[in-house]
Amino acid sequence: MSVRVRFAPSPTGYLHVGGARTAIFNWLYARRHGGVFVLRVEDTDAQRSSEALVRAILDGMAWLGTTPDEGPFFQARNREAHVADAAKLLARDKAYRCFCDPATLRAEREAAEKETGGYVYPRRCAAIPRAESDRRAAAGEAHVVRLRIPPGVTAWRDRIHGETSFPNDVIEDLVLLRSDGTPTYNLSVVSDDVAMRITHVIRGDDHISNTPKQIVIYRGLGHEPPTFAHVPLILGTDKKRLSKRHGATSVLEYRDRGFLPDAMFNFLTLLGWNPGDERQKMSRDELIAAFDLDGVGTAGAVFDTTKLEWLNGQYVTELTAEAFAAAARDALVAASLWNDAWERDRRGWFLQVLALLQPRTKTLASIPSEGKYFFDPSDELEYDPQGLAKAFRSDGVAPALRQLEARWRTLPEWSAAPLEAELRALATGLGVPAGTLIHPVRLAVTGRTASPGLFEVVVLLGRERTLARVARLVDRVVRGLL
RNA sequence: GGCGCUAUCGUCUAGGGGUUAGGACGGGUGGUUCUCAGCCAUCAAACCGGGGUUCGAAUCCCCGUAGCGCUACCA
Numbered sequence: 001m002s003v004r005v006r007f008a009p010s011p012t013g014y015l016h017v018g019g020a021r022t023a024i025f026n027w028l029y030a031r032r033h034g035g036v037f038v039l040r041v042e043d044t045d046a047q048r049s050s051e052a053l054v055r056a057i058l059d060g061m062a063w064l065g066t067t068p069d070e071g072p073f074f075q076a077r078n079r080e081a082h083v084a085d086a087a088k089l090l091a092r093d094k095a096y097r098c099f100c101d102p103a104t105l106r107a108e109r110e111a112a113e114k115e116t117g118g119y120v121y122p123r124r125c126a127a128i129p130r131a132e133s134d135r136r137a138a139a140g141e142a143h144v145v146r147l148r149i150p151p152g153v154t155a156w157r158d159r160i161h162g163e164t165s166f167p168n169d170v171i172e173d174l175v176l177l178r179s180d181g182t183p184t185y186n187l188s189v190v191s192d193d194v195a196m197r198i199t200h201v202i203r204g205d206d207h208i209s210n211t212p213k214q215i216v217i218y219r220g221l222g223h224e225p226p227t228f229a230h231v232p233l234i235l236g237t238d239k240k241r242l243s244k245r246h247g248a249t250s251v252l253e254y255r256d257r258g259f260l261p262d263a264m265f266n267f268l269t270l271l272g273w274n275p276g277d278e279r280q281k282m283s284r285d286e287l288i289a290a291f292d293l294d295g296v297g298t299a300g301a302v303f304d305t306t307k308l309e310w311l312n313g314q315y316v317t318e319l320t321a322e323a324f325a326a327a328a329r330d331a332l333v334a335a336s337l338w339n340d341a342w343e344r345d346r347r348g349w350f351l352q353v354l355a356l357l358q359p360r361t362k363t364l365a366s367i368p369s370e371g372k373y374f375f376d377p378s379d380e381l382e383y384d385p386q387g388l389a390k391a392f393r394s395d396g397v398a399p400a401l402r403q404l405e406a407r408w409r410t411l412p413e414w415s416a417a418p419l420e421a422e423l424r425a426l427a428t429g430l431g432v433p434a435g436t437l438i439h440p441v442r443l444a445v446t447g448r449t450a451s452p453g454l455f456e457v458v459v460l461l462g463r464e465r466t467l468a469r470v471a472r473l474v475d476r477v478v479r480g481l482l
Numbered sequence: 483g484g485c486g487c488u489a490u491c492g493u494c495u496a497g498g499g500g501u502u503a504g505g506a507c508g509g510g511u512g513g514u515u516c517u518c519a520g521c522c523a524u525c526a527a528a529c530c531g532g533g534g535u536u537c538g539a540a541u542c543c544c545c546g547u548a549g550c551g552c553u554a555c556c557a
Contacts, residue, residue, distance in 0.1 A: 008557095010557050012556095012557075043557095044556090045556060047556090048556085048557080049557095106554090109554085113483080113553095115483085116483060116484080118484040118485080118553080120484095120553090164486080164487085166486070167485080170484065170486095171485090172553085174555095175555050177555085178555040179555060180555080184554090184557090185556070188557090205486095205487065205550085206550095206552070207552090209485075209486060209551075209553070210552080230487085232487085233550075233551075235550080239549060239550075240549085241550070270494065270506090271494070273495095274494085274495055274496070276496085277496090277505095278495095278504080278505045278506075279505095279506095280494090280505085281506095297494095298487080298489095299550095300487095300488070300550065301494065301495090302493060303493095304494075306494095306507060306508055307506075307507040307508080309507090310506090311507085317520095359519060360518070420516090433516090435516055438516040439517070442517065448518090449518085450517050450518035452519080453515090453516075454516055454517080
């Protein structure tokens, strides 16, 4: 039987990293086994669902590259089939009508929870004879339909947790159909999974306790349950289930923060799964070839973005120059630092600047700030205060820079080798280490204490901007303005 | 409260009777170098606790403990 898996988010929020990882595992499993990946939107809660949220989930999946082979299907549209399945269960006596007053039940539950803590519906209506049940329903008496949980134990072999079982007496005769005739979650899920011929249910650990209920429904319907694989939850740094208060949890937020989808995909894959060897950075094809449910761990995993940043840096470094340029363009536009010339006659210059920046870039969003001294036409830099104090510790620095400025001004060729030779010659003549000049110059042209190689930077900055910046800083230092 | 799941460096994890308990991120140190990044070298860093079983438990069993999840006419 060919593999059919599904991702079934309820559109009550954007696609968060936990859901994204579940989607990835399903997608990977389908790809690995030549199966089909189905997307089913569980939109039966009309209050909380919205089209915009459906859109957000689809966008998130598209960004990650886990687009469905089938779907999106919308669960709410299958309501009639779910109701029909409930009728089937009723006809087979796998379910029964419950005429209990909801307010009474609620009171009982509250009282029980206060005392012993536990409460399962005491099955008062389970024994109502069929004829009476039919008569009362026909007479219009309000009722719900409940699943009849048989005695015994419900067990399954979870692909991740192994043998798992629940004693049936702690499983409630859950409501399948509400008094208004609408189906509830567990019924809808099973009904749809059966209709969609799902073979493997790969979902979060939080569904473990729904599983025995669903298995009873499968059997009641006369179907063999699928294989279940419950993936451990993703946790926040406090080890609690990841939620908004832990910071960014939407995958699209990571896109906006300058992360690459391949990096995010790779990182999420490694959260709770490992290839069985020591690889960390893996391409999609490698991931597909290596992915297996057996490699999924059993314990929750803390979502710590430190490693994601490293991984993203790896992927950024490997981007082609064109791809990096396109990403840089978007980031610069967003930062209002973009100049159209960089796509035209200044294209070559732009690419050279980016070549310096790319290997040092961890996230795309940091490009504008990291390269501001290149992109911002202004020479009014802000100087790193600590760097300033250190670079101009000695009084001889400012005059030395003036000499350097003069030498560079008349340099026949504005390129790295002569620029460096000139600076070093001056340093030697002055009897100081080259760093004594290099550091203040770096500060003058970039405002910072750290940058790509100074002479490469200066070459790209050009003579005008370089000399203007050096002169500006020296001037301000001499006048005691800094 | 009940039921369930889980427990190896700070984090992601490997290891499933005998290992110097391995790797990655992050951190430290040293080297390369004008700084940063990178690269190279190197260091620190873990088996939740207690009982068993065994010649020998991180590993198997039991009991604790802790964390998390579920416990609706929500999904």
